[in-house]
Amino acid sequence: MTYEMTNVQCINILTNLLGFLDKAAAYADHKKFDFEVLMQSRLAPDQFPLARQIQIACDTAKLGAFRLTGKEAPSHADTEKTLPEIRQRIESTVNYLKTLSAKDYEGFASRKITQPRWEGKYLMGDDYMIHHLIPNFYFHITTAYAILRHNGVDLGKGDFLGTLPFKK
Amino acid sequence: MTYEMTNVQCINILTNLLGFLDKAAAYADHKKFDFEVLMQSRLAPDQFPLARQIQIACDTAKLGAFRLTGKEAPSHADTEKTLPEIRQRIESTVNYLKTLSAKDYEGFASRKITQPRWEGKYLMGDDYMIHHLIPNFYFHITTAYAILRHNGVDLGKGDFLGTLPFKK
Numbered sequence: 596m597t598y599e600m601t602n603v604q605c606i607n608i609l610t611n612l613l614g615f616l617d618k619a620a621a622y623a624d625h626k627k628f629d630f631e632v633l634m635q636s637r638l639a640p641d642q643f644p645l646a647r648q649i650q651i652a653c654d655t656a657k658l659g660a661f662r663l664t665g666k667e668a669p670s671h672a673d674t675e676k677t678l679p680e681i682r683q684r685i686e687s688t689v690n691y692l693k694t695l696s697a698k699d700y701e702g703f704a705s706r707k708i709t710q711p712r713w714e715g716k717y718l719m720g721d722d723y724m725i726h727h728l729i730p731n732f733y734f735h736i737t738t739a740y741a742i743l744r745h746n747g748v749d750l751g752k753g754d755f756l757g758t759l760p761f762k763k
Numbered sequence: 764m765t766y767e768m769t770n771v772q773c774i775n776i777l778t779n780l781l782g783f784l785d786k787a788a789a790y791a792d793h794k795k796f797d798f799e800v801l802m803q804s805r806l807a808p809d810q811f812p813l814a815r816q817i818q819i820a821c822d823t824a825k826l827g828a829f830r831l832t833g834k835e836a837p838s839h840a841d842t843e844k845t846l847p848e849i850r851q852r853i854e855s856t857v858n859y860l861k862t863l864s865a866k867d868y869e870g871f872a873s874r875k876i877t878q879p880r881w882e883g884k885y886l887m888g889d890d891y892m893i894h895h896l897i898p899n900f901y902f903h904i905t906t907a908y909a910i911l912r913h914n915g916v917d918l919g920k921g922d923f924l925g926t927l928p929f930k931k
Contacts, residue, residue, distance in 0.1 A: 596764065596765075596872075596889060596893070597764075599889070599893055600893045600897075604893050604894060604898075607894070608898070638806070638909055638912055638913040639912045639913055639915070642912060704764075707930075713929065715931060716929040716930065716931045717929065717930055717931065718927060718928065718929060718930070719928075719930065721764060721767070722927075722928045725764070725767055725768045725772050726772060726775070726924070726927050726928060727924070727927060729768070729897065729901070730772075730776070730901060730923070730924055731920075731924070733897070733898060733901030733902065733905060734901065734905050734908075734920075734923060737901065737902050737905035737906060737909070738905060738909060740902075741806055741905070741906060741909040744806055744807045744810060745806040745807055745913070747807070752899075752902075755898070755902060756894070756895070756898055756899070759886060759890075759894050759895060760886065760887075760890045760894060761881065761884040761885065761886060762875075762884065762885055762886070762887065763883055763884045763885065
């Protein structure tokens, strides 16, 4: 279930994020302003702008997968300023996630996850997934959505959730 | 893990949401405006305001737990307009979630989850949790956060994530 939640579903949501950007680009084109304006837009002066929200969402998914599986992830320089560059960042993250299988996640719950700013403390893999990876991922995706929504891009809940795996 | 993710962690995040409201109330008091202004604030004219975002976040957690466990949940009339009323809504949701145990979630993955607007289609319990409950819950909590942040309430990531279950 962790593979489905942190890999398959993160791929889904990052793909939906590409859809947000398609709508944003069409909107910028229609209103005749540079897409780069949106990349630097934010909801509060001390909040990260759209570009950084997307970078962090990608890193949350990528580093989450790396930490839960130990499988080397690509590094990114956080220099994206244009639509093609930020699309490429998202696609690179998706491509990395797609190299992993459910088997790679085996034993994730008992991994000890840490990072320098936690000063020696750690989270168990399952706690990390539930209390850090998933909340952070959706936080930054939703904030990206909110910045675009606030700037007039015609997004709705369907763009966020994407296609659900219905049965009948 | 589903109990931890959709019950324990939803209680954590709803408790953090109460913290957002404490900061928002102190800010309204300091700036001498009515808290009710924030309850009707939104980021776009065709977006639900703060009060509705919180109602939906609560319902997502509550109905999610009901659908995954079959345990009767309290009903709410969506009439909250004041700070005490919206706090009460959140607290009532938390109190319901606290009545459930990990055992109540056993077999959740093979439950068939549906609602009238899905017109006969359904999601399996695990798909519902991963692709609907969790994304929707964080979407509405983050949107509530974003509305308050945009209006000047001094919130940060720590308010959103709350206390992490670190070990050392």
